[in-house]
């Protein structure tokens with residue numbers, strides 16, 4: 001069995017795989033280039049499949065404590081009329097409601113659980129290279145140090161270096177025609193919507209989505225705009241002053257809380273929306289990539305963090321049950337490729353599965369209407385809107401931690 005794994009990156013995938021590896025009885029060191037108290041990050045929604053994966057490794061309680069459930073989305077017109085409210089998930093579903101929280105609160109909750117379970121974390125430490133040895137790897141660090149391990153897991157995000165060490169011809173994420181700008185306002189000038197509500201104000205030029213952070217009382221918000229001028233793949237490349245000026249132009253004439261909330265923000269960040277739908281080579285015999293290093297869905301898919309967590313749990317199962325890392329990696333790819341590529345396709349608007357035609361489509365519609373009628377019987381008036389949970393194949397995914405990976 002694999003004895004010790006080095007993970008590059010302590011984001012969502014890195015912390016999740018570290019905890020899962022410890023639950024599998026495998027030693028793990030995580031090297032993270034950022035400081036331990038890094039405060040960046042957008043609001044993240046975790047759909048029921050992410051909560052299922054966390055339950056498999058006993059981390060659901062810690063994440064529930066760090067988050068709030070998301071019950072509904074409300075949309076307001078530019079003149080302040082409420083246009084719609086949609087449930088975030090079917091309240092009758094046993095899968096539970098999605099959870100929402102700040103990115104850094106999620107990664108910190110997972111990191112703390114993993115550290116309690118015995119994972120070692122080294123912050124301010126970038127992995128800069130790797131050498132294959134007779135029975136494992138030696139990773140080179142930017143402080144001149146080295147870490148010896150049986151295998152390297154690259155959980156190093158969209159701009160993954162490990163992906164290119166596995167395959168120098170690996171594709172890079174593409175896109176960047178739209179940009180998500182988000183921020184956090186600790187003392188909002190207007191009362192934000194409660195944590196269980198995502199409120200969207202449609203403005204003259206852009207929408208403004210916001211909700212109150214359950215823990216700090218601050219307002220977490222975002223918008224999505226076409227990219228004008230220089231492109232960037234990384235929020236750190238976008239100057240905060242430029243983003244603030246752009247938001248001021250976009251929201252200045254709107255009769256909504258957008259402009260004043262943005263002006264009081266203590267941080268504004270922007271990411272060009274990228275996609276990485278297919279990576280031909282996922283691993284060598286001692287190295288593999290997971291999370292955004294392996295597949296990137298646009299933020300609107302709200303599944304990137306969920307896929308990163310699922311990857312981490314399934315990879316730890318494979319390393320637990322297959323004696324050689326190479327076999328574990330092959331088993332992981334066989335289990336995961338179809339699903340992660342289908343989720344990215346869904347995020348890009350290319351829903352997988354054959355389109356229904358003719359009689360099949362009519363039958364499907366009738367079944368949906370019947371199911372909706374059943375739900376209506378249990379809902380109050382304001383809730384009489386279709387639930388907005390994603391397709392069952394994406395949301396109902398289940399991981400059985402006791403299952404043996406053969």
Ligand SMILES: Cc1cc2nc3c(=O)[nH]c(=O)nc-3n(C[C@H](O)[C@H](O)[C@H](O)COP(=O)(O)OP(=O)(O)OC[C@H]3O[C@@H](n4cnc5c(N)ncnc54)[C@H](O)[C@@H]3O)c2cc1C
Pocket residue numbers: 008009010011012013014031032033034042043044045046047103125126127128155156157158161180182271290291292293299301302303304305306307308
């Ligand atoms: C604006 C926005 C909104 C989003 N909203 C949602 C949402 O609602 N729901 C959802 O499920 N997903 C959402 N996502 C996607 C989600 O945030 C990502 O899919 C998820 O964070 C991927 O996790 P990761 O660990 O693979 O990568 P990351 O979270 O990017 O973590 C990678 C880590 O690796 C570190 N690192 C990089 N290189 C090295 C190195 N060489 N050595 C050591 N450390 C290194 C980085 O510092 C970083 O901490 C959103 C994304 C964005 C941009």
